[in-house]
Amino acid sequence: MVYTGRRDWPNLPTALIDDIADRLLSHDVSEYFRLRSACKEWRRCTADAREGCNHLDPRFRPRRWIMLSNGTDGDGRRFLNLSTGASARVDLPELSRHHLEASTEGLLLLRDKASHAVRLLNPLTRALTDLPPVTADLGGAYAVWTGPFQSAARIIYAGVSDETSPSSVVLLMADRHLGRAIAYAKPGDQRWAVMDDEMWRADNPMWCRFSSASTLQGRFYFATLEGHVMHARLCPEPRVVPVVVEQPNTDHNMFCYLVPPDNDDHRCGGGMLMVRYYLSLDHLSADERRIMKRRRKVMDVIRVEHHVRENRWNLIQVFEVDVAGKRLVPVEDIGRHRAVFVGDVACFSFSARRFPCVAGNAIHMGALGARCPPVGVRYLADKTADPSFVFTTDVPGFLDCISVKQ
Known part of the structure; x- marks a missing residue:
């Protein structure tokens, strides 16, 4: 029997609309917006993302x-x-x-x-x-926030922490000349608060020590130039909490990038990664350097063309951040379909299945200016590397700003 009756789509049970909305939100928030725009009844019984709260x-x-x-x-x-x-x-x-x-x-x-x-x-x-205005009484935070836009010495990272209700925005602000600060606030607050922690104070307070930042399960983390991983904790007491502190200080010869997980549920795999890039092998002993250079095909050491002789040998290492165990777990393979992009502006990863033109199981490295590493792509499977390439900021398509394994 063929059903020929009229379906009353606008008046579907509210419980069914809620179930559909939840499924769409878990897939892609833009699909949820399309659901709400379909008809007045569906819009009436679903939450408006544009409302202030x-x-x-x-x-x-x-x-x-x-x-x-x-x-x-x-x-x-x-x-x-x-x-x-x-x-x-x-x-x-x-x-x-x-x-x-x-x-x-x-x-x-x-x-x-x-x-x-x-x-x-x-x-x-x-x-x-x-959000609240950044006022002069915030000291270093005010100086950095109102400083020259796109200054080479100025870095600002932002994150959303779900440790408060409503959620708070956390700002990591640094300038080599103006100082640095961690500020946080949520909608409705009258002013920003500055996270002032003794363990965060460095011998040289003018040096920019932020390296990158990432959010994991509603908590905000950042990496330092020394290779540490820190948690900018807001509850129960706002302070910087060390997560991984066992990494060697390489005298600022190392760049560390935190890569957000592919899935917010860490148990589903694709967890938060740290990519460490050493500009030289100076942090190793002479014997360790000789061994790594001889075994470069099975290690992560790379010989690159560089105008500084001491920096012709570079090292790239990949770790999964074990937050619960407070350690970095070495990773030699991130999966043949996972591609990781790291750089000063953003770090992210995605499945090469969805973008078949992108090389999987690879670290695509990009940065700006003098910080740009002389490596374009590091292929983890065969330990090879492509030369650096140029990123453009305004391209006709996504394929123009990514590298393809030939």
């Missing part, structure tokens, strides 16, 4: 979306979903009156060009969250 709701963050272009394309920017491969061009007139300072979980941290006000933009919903 929902701006930082973990369910509505475009976590796996990244902005591909920060070039001059009017107010338009291109975004890519690392999980689904979906892409979208979004008009963001907000960028004409704001500096884009950082990105976290798909959200864009903005600074008003005129007032230096702090705002968080969801590029998919266009929801704009106002």
Whole structure:
């Protein structure tokens, strides 16, 4: 028998709509927005991500979306979903009156060009969250935040911590000339608070020690130039908590990059990684250097063309961050379908199944300016490396800014 009756789609049971909405949110938040735009009844019985109390709701963050272009394309920017491969061009007139300072979980941290006000933009919903102003009484945080945009000495990382309710935004701000600070605030707060911890104080307070940052299961972590992994904990007492501190200090000869997990549930695999890049082998003994150079085909040591003779031998190591065990677990294989991209602006990974033109089981390295390492791609399976390549900021397609194994 063929059913020919009319389906009353707008008046589906609320429980069924809730179940569909939850499934869409776990897949891609943009699909949830399409559900709400289908009809008035579905929109009425689902939460509006644009409401003030929902701006930082973990369910509505475009976590796996990244902005591909920060070039001059009017107010338009291109975004890519690392999980689904979906892409979208979004008009963001907000960028004409704001500096884009950082990105976290798909959200864009903005600074008003005129007032230096702090705002968080969801590029998919266009929801704009106002945060407290960074005022002069915050000392180093104020100096860095209001400092020259795109200064080579200035670094700002942002993260969202779900340790508070509502969630808080954490800023890592540093400038070699103006100092550094960790500030945090949530919507509704009157002012930012500065995390001031004795163990965070270094002998040289003017040196920028942040290296990269990542969020894992609602907690905000960052790496230091010494190779440590720290947790910017907000509850029960705001302080910097060391997670991994056993790494050697290499006199700033090492860059460390934290790569967010492929899946927010660490038990499902694809956990948070640390990629360490040594500019030389000076941290090793003479015997260790000789052994690594002889066995370079089975180790991670790389010979590169470099104008500094001492820096012709480089070392790349990959670790999984075991937060519970407070250790780094060496990783020689990240899976034939996982591709990791690391750099000063962003670190991320995705499945090469979704993007077959991208080499899997490889570390794609990119950075800006003098920090750019002389290695483009490190293939973990055969221990080979491609020469460095140029990243562009405004490209007609994603394929133009990635490397392909020939």
